[in-house]
Amino acid sequence: MEDRLSRVFAALADPIRRDMVARLASGDATVNELAEPYPVTVQAVSKHLKVLEEAGLVTRGKQAQRRPVHLEAEVFDLMTKWIERYRRQAEERYQRLDEVLLELGQPRTEGGAP
Amino acid sequence: MEDRLSRVFAALADPIRRDMVARLASGDATVNELAEPYPVTVQAVSKHLKVLEEAGLVTRGKQAQRRPVHLEAEVFDLMTKWIERYRRQAEERYQRLDEVLLELGQPRTEGGAP
DNA sequence: TCAATGTTCAACCAAAAGGTTGACCAGGCC
DNA sequence: GGCCTGGTCAACCTTTTGGTTGAACATTGA
Numbered sequence: 001m002e003d004r005l006s007r008v009f010a011a012l013a014d015p016i017r018r019d020m021v022a023r024l025a026s027g028d029a030t031v032n033e034l035a036e037p038y039p040v041t042v043q044a045v046s047k048h049l050k051v052l053e054e055a056g057l058v059t060r061g062k063q064a065q066r067r068p069v070h071l072e073a074e075v076f077d078l079m080t081k082w083i084e085r086y087r088r089q090a091e092e093r094y095q096r097l098d099e100v101l102l103e104l105g106q107p108r109t110e111g112g113a114p
Numbered sequence: 115m116e117d118r119l120s121r122v123f124a125a126l127a128d129p130i131r132r133d134m135v136a137r138l139a140s141g142d143a144t145v146n147e148l149a150e151p152y153p154v155t156v157q158a159v160s161k162h163l164k165v166l167e168e169a170g171l172v173t174r175g176k177q178a179q180r181r182p183v184h185l186e187a188e189v190f191d192l193m194t195k196w197i198e199r200y201r202r203q204a205e206e207r208y209q210r211l212d213e214v215l216l217e218l219g220q221p222r223t224e225g226g227a228p
Numbered sequence: 229t230c231a232a233t234g235t236t237c238a239a240c241c242a243a244a245a246g247g248t249t250g251a252c253c254a255g256g257c258c
Numbered sequence: 259g260g261c262c263t264g265g266t267c268a269a270c271c272t273t274t275t276g277g278t279t280g281a282a283c284a285t286t287g288a
Contacts, residue, residue, distance in 0.1 A: 235285105
C-alpha cells in the first residue's frame with residue numbers, strides 16, 4: 001500500500017481511527033485528550049494518529065509540549081470522488097438493464113441481494 | 115475489524131480490489147476474467163473477491179462452473195453517508211471560524227495545509 | 229466415461245498492523 | 259537546577275494480510 005487513496009481507505013478501516021476523525025470533526029484535540037476514551041495506551045493512539053497523518057487526514061500543530069491534532073476535511077473529496085464515480089456508473093448500468101427488461105415486457109429486476 | 119463499515123473501507127484499501135470494483139462497475143465478470151490483468155495467481159484473486167464479498171460489495175452467481183461476480187453499489191451509501199457527515203461538520207466549523215475572525219477584523223484563515 | 233475448465237480449499241510463508249512496555253526528550257513550573 | 263507533563267521512539271510480540279503452491283471439486287464437452 002503506497003498510493004494516497006489506499007492510505008486513506010486503510011486509515012478509516014479502523015474503528016478507533018474513524019472515531020477519532022469523528023471527534024476531530026467538532027474541534028481540534030491533543031493526543032492525550034484523544035486517547036482518553038479508549039482502552040489502549042497513549043502510545044498506541046500516537047501510532048493511530050501517525051497513520052491518519054500519513055493519509056493526509058490530519059495535521060499536527062505545536063503548542064508548548066502539546067501537539068494539537070487538526071482534521072483536514074479536503075482529503076474526503078478524494079474518496080467521495082472515487083466512490084461516486086463507480087456508484088454512478090454501476091447504477092446507470094442497472095437502470096439501463098431495467099429499461100431493457102421493461103421493453104421486453106419482463107418483470108423488472110428485483111434487487112440482487114436481500 | 116468486525117463491523118460493516120470497517121470491512122468496506124478495508125476492502126477498498128487495496129489497489130487490486132479497488133481496480134476490480136472499478137471494472138465490475140461496467141459489468142459482471144468471472145473470476146478468471148477478473149484475474150487476467152494482474153500479476154498474481156487466480157487463487158489470490160479468489161481471496162480478494164472473498165474480502166469484497168464479506169464487505170458486501172459484491173455477490174457471486176452461478177453459471178455452470180463459472181461464478182460471475184456482481185457489484186452491489188448500495189454499500190457505497192454506507193461510506194458516503196459516514197464521510198459526508200463528518201466532512202460537513204468539519205467544514206461548517208471551519209466556516210464559523212472564518213466568520214468569527216472576520217468579525218474580529220482579522221485576516222481570514224489561510225487554508226491549513228498547502 | 230473421461231479429460232478439460234473454472235474455481236475453491238488447505239497449508240504454508242513473509243511482511244504489515246496493532247498492541248505492549250520502557251526509555252527518552254522537550255517545555256513549563258517551583 | 260530539578261521535576262512534572264505531553265508526546266514520541268524503539269524493541270518486542272501476536273494476529274492479520276496478501277501471496278504462493280498443490281490438491282480437490284463440480285460441470286461441461288467429446
